[in-house]
Amino acid sequence: MRLNKEVFAIALSIMILSGCSSTDEKDSGLLDDVSAVDNEKDTSTSGYSDGSLLSGEEFGSNVTIDARGLGPEFSDPTNPLSKGVIYFMYDSSQVRQDFIPVIAAHSKYLQSHPSQHIILEGHADERGSREYNIALGEQRAKSIFRMMKMQGVNSNQLEIVSYGEEKPEAEGMDEASWQQNRRVEVDYQGR
Amino acid sequence: MNNFKKYGFTFTLAVAFHLGILAMFGISYFSEPEIAEVKPLPEIIQATVLDDVTIMEEAKRLKDNKKNKEIAQQEKQKKLEDNRKKEEKLLNKAKEKRIKEEKQAEKLEKKRQENELKEKKLATERKERAIKEKERLEQIKKDKVKAKAKAKKQQEEKERLDKERKEKKQKAEKKRKADLAAEQKAEAVRKEAARQKQEADAKAKADQDRKATISYSDAIRRKVINHWIKPPLATKGMNCLISVTLLPSGDVMSATVTRGSGDSVFDRSAENAVRKASPLPVPEERELFNRTFRSFNFNFTPE
Amino acid sequence: MSAFLRKILLISLVGCYVPASQAELTLEITKGIESAIPIAVVPFGWTGSKDRAPEDLAPIIQADLSRSGLLKTLPVGEMLTMPSKANHVRFRNWQALGQEYLVIGEISEVVDKQYQVQFQLFNVYRGEQFLGYRLTVSEKELRRTAHHISDLIYEKLTNKKGVFGTRLAYITTTSKANKKLYKLIIADADGFEPRVIASSLEPIMSPTWSPDGKQIAYVSFENKRSAIFVQTLANGKRERVASYKGINGAPSFSPDGTRLALTLSKDGSTDIYILNLNNRSLTKITKSYGIDTEPSWSPDGKTIVYTSDRGGKPQLYTVPSNGGKAKRLTFEGDYNARGQFSLDGKNIAMVHANRGDYRIAVMDMATRTVNVLTAGRYDEAPSFSPNGEMVLYASRKGNKNVLSAVSIDGRMQQNLSFDNGDVREPAWSP
Numbered sequence: 001m002r003l004n005k006e007v008f009a010i011a012l013s014i015m016i017l018s019g020c021s022s023t024d025e026k027d028s029g030l031l032d033d034v035s036a037v038d039n040e041k042d043t044s045t046s047g048y049s050d051g052s053l054l055s056g057e058e059f060g061s062n063v064t065i066d067a068r069g070l071g072p073e074f075s076d077p078t079n080p081l082s083k084g085v086i087y088f089m090y091d092s093s094q095v096r097q098d099f100i101p102v103i104a105a106h107s108k109y110l111q112s113h114p115s116q117h118i119i120l121e122g123h124a125d126e127r128g129s130r131e132y133n134i135a136l137g138e139q140r141a142k143s144i145f146r147m148m149k150m151q152g153v154n155s156n157q158l159e160i161v162s163y164g165e166e167k168p169e170a171e172g173m174d175e176a177s178w179q180q181n182r183r184v185e186v187d188y189q190g191r
Numbered sequence: 192m193n194n195f196k197k198y199g200f201t202f203t204l205a206v207a208f209h210l211g212i213l214a215m216f217g218i219s220y221f222s223e224p225e226i227a228e229v230k231p232l233p234e235i236i237q238a239t240v241l242d243d244v245t246i247m248e249e250a251k252r253l254k255d256n257k258k259n260k261e262i263a264q265q266e267k268q269k270k271l272e273d274n275r276k277k278e279e280k281l282l283n284k285a286k287e288k289r290i291k292e293e294k295q296a297e298k299l300e301k302k303r304q305e306n307e308l309k310e311k312k313l314a315t316e317r318k319e320r321a322i323k324e325k326e327r328l329e330q331i332k333k334d335k336v337k338a339k340a341k342a343k344k345q346q347e348e349k350e351r352l353d354k355e356r357k358e359k360k361q362k363a364e365k366k367r368k369a370d371l372a373a374e375q376k377a378e379a380v381r382k383e384a385a386r387q388k389q390e391a392d393a394k395a396k397a398d399q400d401r402k403a404t405i406s407y408s409d410a411i412r413r414k415v416i417n418h419w420i421k422p423p424l425a426t427k428g429m430n431c432l433i434s435v436t437l438l439p440s441g442d443v444m445s446a447t448v449t450r451g452s453g454d455s456v457f458d459r460s461a462e463n464a465v466r467k468a469s470p471l472p473v474p475e476e477r478e479l480f481n482r483t484f485r486s487f488n489f490n491f492t493p494e
Numbered sequence: 495m496s497a498f499l500r501k502i503l504l505i506s507l508v509g510c511y512v513p514a515s516q517a518e519l520t521l522e523i524t525k526g527i528e529s530a531i532p533i534a535v536v537p538f539g540w541t542g543s544k545d546r547a548p549e550d551l552a553p554i555i556q557a558d559l560s561r562s563g564l565l566k567t568l569p570v571g572e573m574l575t576m577p578s579k580a581n582h583v584r585f586r587n588w589q590a591l592g593q594e595y596l597v598i599g600e601i602s603e604v605v606d607k608q609y610q611v612q613f614q615l616f617n618v619y620r621g622e623q624f625l626g627y628r629l630t631v632s633e634k635e636l637r638r639t640a641h642h643i644s645d646l647i648y649e650k651l652t653n654k655k656g657v658f659g660t661r662l663a664y665i666t667t668t669s670k671a672n673k674k675l676y677k678l679i680i681a682d683a684d685g686f687e688p689r690v691i692a693s694s695l696e697p698i699m700s701p702t703w704s705p706d707g708k709q710i711a712y713v714s715f716e717n718k719r720s721a722i723f724v725q726t727l728a729n730g731k732r733e734r735v736a737s738y739k740g741i742n743g744a745p746s747f748s749p750d751g752t753r754l755a756l757t758l759s760k761d762g763s764t765d766i767y768i769l770n771l772n773n774r775s776l777t778k779i780t781k782s783y784g785i786d787t788e789p790s791w792s793p794d795g796k797t798i799v800y801t802s803d804r805g806g807k808p809q810l811y812t813v814p815s816n817g818g819k820a821k822r823l824t825f826e827g828d829y830n831a832r833g834q835f836s837l838d839g840k841n842i843a844m845v846h847a848n849r850g851d852y853r854i855a856v857m858d859m860a861t862r863t864v865n866v867l868t869a870g871r872y873d874e875a876p877s878f879s880p881n882g883e884m885v886l887y888a889s890r891k892g893n894k895n896v897l898s899a900v901s902i903d904g905r906m907q908q909n910l911s912f913d914n915g916d917v918r919e920p921a922w923s924p
Contacts, residue, residue: 129832129845129874131744132801135764135785138741166697412521421526423903456653463594466619487519494524
């Protein structure tokens with residue numbers, strides 16, 4: 001009987017656990033038993049789901065330049081401003097020489113558009129541990145941040161976030177993909 | 192003459208009588224046991240030294256003397272007769288006396304004769320007895336000597352026989368002992384040879400067994416090693432002793448942990464390995480199997 | 495030569511046997527084979543109103559036991575007979591199949607949706623029962639019961655705590671209409687019964703269990719910035735405990751559950767802080783210009799192991815949990831990160847890279863030797879099983895991230911199949 005109780009207790013905990021499932025994958029059979037808990041869960045998790053949906057829209061691939069209030073210079077491939085991504089070497093946050101003009105162009109633009117502000121989004125390739133890559137992405141973004149500040153950009157216009165390896169540009173497990181993932185994206189937020 | 196005769200006769204008789212006494216003494220003297228023989232004889236009786244012949248001669252001489260004396264007496268009496276006629280009365284008186292005397296003499300004579308006879312007889316008897324005695328003594332002596340000789344001979348014979356027997360016995364004993372020794376020696380040699388052979392056989396067998404034991408032990412170990420799933424956490428220094436009992440087929444009849452490692456998982460893995468490896472490769476030779484492989488131990492101890 | 499060595503030599507010369515004339519023969523067995531223990535789990539018998547049991551427990555048990563690496567189950571197809579009652583068991587059959595242990599069982603319907611489950615474990619070579627239980631459970635509890643039976647069998651056969659009844663937390667991503675959906679999922683240790691406890695179109699990272707198994711802390715970017723949440727499993731309620739400027743990452747509960755170690759970059763450099771969950775006070779315990787991150791507590795709560803690149807490349811360091819001098823722990827390889835103490839504190843698992851291959855390694859804290867357990871190229875996120883026997887980790891299979899497990903001696907390795915997309919960052923429940 002002891003075992004029986006134990007099994008029952010574990011089963012109960014699982015039932016309760018299942019109560020906090022999101023609505024995506026619910027087990028109706030189990031949820032029936034814990035409807036009271038279910039309600040509470042809905043509030044916390046749904047709000048949290050909505051938030052992600054909102055941000056998802058913001059980062060959708062079909063976002064127009066206009067929506068961010070940027071001029072046509074950003075679409076001109078000959079203009080350095082068209083380059084919104086700065087790439088890095090492996091396990092490095094040193095700004096490569098070839099990207100200095102790009103950073104300078106963005107700094108110039110920000111100085112001339114003090115109402116604009118950007119998020120410098122640091123990224124890393126998928127190798128290594130995720131939290132370390134978060135830190136590495138942040139250091140990359142900070143390198144740009146420091147450089148832009150030195151070039152006269154007001155730090156109020158600059159924000160940093162690092163996604164580490166969580167948002168790769170390329171999914172492949174090869175150097176060609178990794179190169180694209182070791183980056184800082186310059187993200188104009190509009191007004 | 193008569194008187195004379197009478198006196199002569201009396202005298203003779205007296206002499207004879209005295210002689211007889213003497214003789215009796217002598218005889219009695221001589222009739223002493225043979226011990227006297229070796230004694231020096233007294234000088235006075237030298238004449239009477241007796242031997243068979245002298246005794247006879249003496250007797251005759253005594254007889255002859257008596258006869259001569261009687262003749263002289265008679266001649267004297269004739270002379271005396273004449274005197275007697277003269278002296279008739281005296282004579283008568285004397286005659287009476289003489290008769291009396293004669294009677295006495297006669298009596299004496301008779302007695303003497305009887306004595307003599309008796310003496311004679313006695314002497315004869317004595318003599319015979321002496322002879323006999325002598326003979327007997329001699330015989331005895333002879334017998335004695337003979338017996339002595341015989342005894343000696345017998346003794347010698349006996350001794351000889353004894354010696355012979357003894358020698359024979361000794362010889363036999365010696366032989367027996369020698370035989371026995373030889374036999375014992377042979378037996379010992381035989382035994383030693385047997386022992387050596389047995390030893391050699393045993394050694395050869397032991398060698399063979401030893402080799403067989405090693406080779407079967409190796410085979411058993413290999414089989415058990417191949418069945419022992421060593422627990423991942425089995426570490427050096429752990430050890431588990433398992434006693435097994437096998438059937439002659441090598442099938443494990445029992446496997447018991449006799450000294451555990453303290454880790455039940457380890458002990459069980461060892462016990463299962465032994466059971467899984469059953470049947471174990473064991474010698475077909477029953478003696479070796481019984482002695483070494485019917486029951487033995489495994490010591491599971493990781494390197 | 496030491497006496498001990500001489501003794502060893504002598505033993506080896508003697509040939510490991512003692513002549514019978516002197517003593518009983520004793521054969522030394524010093525070697526064995528490295529193999530999982532063979533065990534047959536026969537499909538359970540069924541008595542009930544329906545054609546078959548609502549759930550066959552045997553396959554669940556088989557999968558559990560096989561996954562442990564210490565046991566190897568016999569495929570059902572190779573079984574000669576399938577007894578469900580003890581008096582039908584012929585041990586010779588199972589011996590012939592080389593099975594050391596045998597599990598049989600029966601499920602019978604008591605009333606509607608109520609079942610009696612009984613099972614027996616036999617030692618095949620001894621021919622005797624080793625374990626036997628009978629229990630009454632509901633239909634929903636059947637799967638759970640199977641895991642419980644697996645635990646009982648495993649514990650009996652290995653003297654180690656079974657972890658089949660434990661759970662895993664992990665992150666998955668699925669792509670839907672050009673959108674990536676991140677989910678934090680909790681499932682049984684065998685990967686079945688997954689439940690999503692949080693989902694977002696922005697990354698969710700670094701799930702970690704509270705010591706009592708009742709809460710999970712994780713990093714979410716749902717507000718476009720990283721923040722750390724602590725979510726209670728029973729009611730789904732969560733609290734944002736850190737949302738500072740910059741990085742809010744790598745949460746780790748203290749062994750007593752009252753504090754949370756985490757990584758913040760609010761002051762410019764990326765450092766380790768300790769957040770008191772009761773009064774929300776924050777203590778910075780590392781100070782370096784480089785990256786300090788991925789803190790993990792020692793079981794006694796006194797030490798924190800973390801990743802730092804202050805030496806140029808990421809290596810593991812330790813620091814007292816109340817602050818103090820940092821000490822470098824790893825020197826092998828050019829990349830050591832995400833250290834995690836085992837529950838007994840004897841080992842630290844880590845991501846270890848040498849010449850570009852990222853692998854899972856375990857450092858023995860007593861000897862400081864590092865043992866590389868995996869052979870992948872992109873292995874990461876090691877997490878100890880609660881019994882310390884296994885390390886669960888994420889690896890790359892083709893173009894997908896999958897979960898794998900490896901025994902801490904590196905002998906046993908296997909992939910856990912999850913069919914719902916890309917799986918990563920596993921965290922094993924206490």
